[in-house]
Amino acid sequence: xxxxxxxxxxxxxxxxxxxxxxxxxxxxxxxxxxxxxxxxxxxxxxxxxxxxxxxxxxxxxxxxxxxxxxxxxxxxxxxxxxxxxxxxxxxxxxxxxxxxxxxxxxxxxxxxxxxxxxxxxxxxxxxxxxxxxxxxxxxxxxxxxxxxxxxxxxxxxxxxxxxxxxxxxxxxxxxxxxxxxxxxxxxxxxxxxxxxxxxxxxxxxxxxxxxxxxxxxxxxxxxxxxxxxxxxxxxxxxxxxxxxxxxxxxxxxxxxxxxxxxxxxxxxxxxxxxxxxxxxxxxxxxxxxxxxxxxxxxxxxxxxxxxxxxxxxxxxxxxxxx
Amino acid sequence: xxxxxxxxxxxxxxxxxxxxxxxxxxxxxxxxxxxxxxxxxxxxxxxxxxxxxxxxxxxxxxxxxxxxxxxxxxxxxxxxxxxxxxxxxxxxxxxxxxxxxxxxxxxxxxxxxxxxxxxxxxxxxxxxxxxxxxxxxxxxxxxxxxxxxxxxxxxxxxxxxxxxxxxxxxxxxxxxxxxxxxxxxxxxxxxxxxxxxxxxxxxxxxxxxxxxxxxxxxxxxxxxxxxxxxxxxxxxxxxxxxxxxxxxxxxxxxxxxxxxxxxxxxxxxxxxxxxxxxxxxxxxxxxxxxxxxxxxxxxxxxxxxxxxxxxxxxxxxxxxxxxxxxxxxxx
Numbered sequence: 306x307x308x309x310x311x312x313x314x315x316x317x318x319x320x321x322x323x324x325x326x327x328x329x330x331x332x333x334x335x336x337x338x339x340x341x342x343x344x345x346x347x348x349x350x351x352x353x354x355x356x357x358x359x360x361x362x363x364x365x366x367x368x369x370x371x372x373x374x375x376x377x378x379x380x381x382x383x384x385x386x387x388x389x390x391x392x393x394x395x396x397x398x399x400x401x402x403x404x405x406x407x408x409x410x411x412x413x414x415x416x417x418x419x420x421x422x423x424x425x426x427x428x429x430x431x432x433x434x435x436x437x438x439x440x441x442x443x444x445x446x447x448x449x450x451x452x453x454x455x456x457x458x459x460x461x462x463x464x465x466x467x468x469x470x471x472x473x474x475x476x477x478x479x480x481x482x483x484x485x486x487x488x489x490x491x492x493x494x495x496x497x498x499x500x501x502x503x504x505x506x507x508x509x510x511x512x513x514x515x516x517x518x519x520x521x522x523x524x525x526x527x528x529x530x531x532x533x534x535x536x537x538x539x540x541x542x543x544x545x546x547x548x549x550x551x552x553x554x555x556x557x558x559x560x561x562x563x564x565x566x567x568x569x570x571x572x573x574x575x576x577x578x579x580x581x582x583x584x585x586x587x588x589x590x591x592x593x594x595x596x597x598x599x600x601x602x603x604x605x606x607x608x609x610x611x612x613x614x615x616x617x618x619x620x621x622x623x624x625x626x627x
Numbered sequence: 628x629x630x631x632x633x634x635x636x637x638x639x640x641x642x643x644x645x646x647x648x649x650x651x652x653x654x655x656x657x658x659x660x661x662x663x664x665x666x667x668x669x670x671x672x673x674x675x676x677x678x679x680x681x682x683x684x685x686x687x688x689x690x691x692x693x694x695x696x697x698x699x700x701x702x703x704x705x706x707x708x709x710x711x712x713x714x715x716x717x718x719x720x721x722x723x724x725x726x727x728x729x730x731x732x733x734x735x736x737x738x739x740x741x742x743x744x745x746x747x748x749x750x751x752x753x754x755x756x757x758x759x760x761x762x763x764x765x766x767x768x769x770x771x772x773x774x775x776x777x778x779x780x781x782x783x784x785x786x787x788x789x790x791x792x793x794x795x796x797x798x799x800x801x802x803x804x805x806x807x808x809x810x811x812x813x814x815x816x817x818x819x820x821x822x823x824x825x826x827x828x829x830x831x832x833x834x835x836x837x838x839x840x841x842x843x844x845x846x847x848x849x850x851x852x853x854x855x856x857x858x859x860x861x862x863x864x865x866x867x868x869x870x871x872x873x874x875x876x877x878x879x880x881x882x883x884x885x886x887x888x889x890x891x892x893x894x895x896x897x898x899x900x901x902x903x904x905x906x907x908x909x910x911x912x913x914x915x916x917x918x919x920x921x922x923x924x925x926x927x928x929x930x931x932x933x934x935x936x937x938x939x940x941x942x943x944x945x946x947x948x949x950x951x952x953x954x955x956x957x958x
Contacts (some may be wrong), residue, residue, distance in 0.1 A: 310831065313827075313828075317827065320824065321820075321824060379720045420662065421660070421664065421668060422660060423664070424664055426869070426870075478817070482928075527820055531823060532820055532823055532846075532847050533844070536817055536819045536843045536846050537817055537843065538814065538843075539817060539819055541818040541820070542814055572821070573824070576807065576824055576825045576827075576828035577828050577832075578807070591807075595810065595811070
């Protein structure tokens with residue numbers, strides 16, 4: 306495998322890992338606060354639809370991004386109402402959100418654009434263009450580092466950099482601020498937080514809202530960054546892979562980055578069976594690579610490689626007095 | 628009479644009147660969805676064309692899961708719909724169960740063969756159409772490398788790939804065909820992001836024409852190909868208009884004709900094996916104002932010549948599904 310091919314695979318890895326990473330961090334905030342969220346998939350899908358639809362109508366992708374975030378937030382609020390205010394089962398609420406999003410996106414899109422559940426193709430300022438970082442062309446002649454900077458680090462859409470910056474930001478918020486400490490405490494022992502006079506409900510809503518924003522960006526990236534329009538069910542299970550990555554990362558931001566990059570790498574290699582064959586000399590079925598994220602998550606869950614312990618109060622609605 | 632009884636009575640009356648309605652034809656779309664810009668949409672267009680010409684109505688349902696196949700079939704048959712058209716290979720086992728229970732209803736299945744006295748099985752010679760576009764791809768390619776991106780990895784899609792590869796090799800024996808499948812589950816029909824990523828991967832392997840036989844995933848393939856400045860080939864419906872000047876051609880599979888004919892023939896239509904090939908315009912390639920500049924006279928002459936030879940039997944295109952193997956491409 307030559308250097309150029311390696312760069313292309315890593316470039317593809319970064320593109321494919323971005324939606325996973327955003328959704329994974331979204332789940333991280335929510336689950337750290339004790340709200341399990343298997344509705345990541347549905348929120349991404351809703352955001353993908355509305356961002357593409359509004360971008361197509363307004364011709365401005367940034368307006369589309371805001372609309373995508375709004376769609377995702379709306380579903381987050383439903384999840385919050387069901388699981389925080391009304392103390393419903395969080396898993397069922399999440400499943401309901403996935404179904405709702407899968408149906409409503411196609412329905413609204415069909416009655417709006419009459420293109421069979423697709424949005425019109427986005428062009429020009431209605432979609433995210435890739436950014437060439439400063440000096441990318443000047444530095445290119447430098448061996449190895451030059452091409453790495455130009456091909457791998459530069460030349461992505463802005464949302465990729467947003468996703469990468471979200472990792473240290475998440476780490477800082479969760480582990481270095483008072484808000485983060487309380488948020489984590491709410492996921493471990495909400496009664497203690499309540500005793501300290503802090504609102505459990507308020508903190509949990511805040512976490513669910515942050516989750517909505519991040520999922521919204523992830524969905525908008527699918528429809529307006531990677532592709533140029535919405536197609537039904539276009540999230541194609543990425544929300545569930547993000548959940549697997551979250552467990553794989555043991556609910557920690559930096560681990561989440563590595564887990565998502567690893568899962569992204571698997572999908573990137575999946576597109577290049579010829580490279581695998583050249584590397585190991587055996588023809589590997591690409592289906593195996595597609596299944597690897599799930600296999601690895603099961604291995605982690607079974608406790609073979611370290612132990613993944615979810616937040617202790619996760620999945621439990623908080624009841625003040627029994 | 629309580630309110631509940633009123634409701635029940637009204638519902639029963641409604642059900643009876645529905646059952647007594649005249650025999651309307653019905654169509655069942657597969658999981659790709661009615662408006663996939665491709666296979667199912669072609670079926671839908673055929674049905675609408677019939678409805679517009681005759682002024683009559685047809686019944687339809689879009690499946691949401693595999694489990695609904697038999698249920699949908701039975702419900703239409705019970706309701707008196709006739710004939711019932713199924714768009715998709717996946718209906719074979721459900722139809723096999725149901726067909727015998729409704730001997731007076733005519734069924735039409737597209738893309739698969741079901742052996743029953745009241746079933747018409749319509750199959751297309753996709754390998755012939757794919758051969759033609761393969762030939763065009765090889766002639767349009769400057770790098771001697773062309774790509775194929777399939778949707779779900781099933782024998783039918785391999786049939787497309789195999790015919791395409793044979794066409795490529797016929798035009799240029801030294802050309803390389805890079806073939807990828809999107810996945811192994813129905814989700815592979817609706818993953819434009821992965822389709823786009825596969826296109827980029829094929830471009831980095833040197834491909835400068837890609838052929839997408841992948842339902843909604845193909846939308847992503849055509850988009851990325853247009854963005855990256857290479858040519859693409861659409862499938863099933865005419866997709867040339869999606870990116871004018873950037874889609875070389877589309878492999879047309881006239882599912883609309885199959886549905887239209889079935890609806891027109893009505894109840895008691897002729898049953899048995901029905902092959903739609905080049906000879907009866909069941910498959911072909913699309914040429915319109917959107918791709919006229921891309922198709923040279925030489926290319927058109929070569930393809931039309933090949934089509935004639937296939938019809939006359941001078942060229943035989945190998946059908947992957949006949950023996951599950953392909954001489955021109957290894958999977």
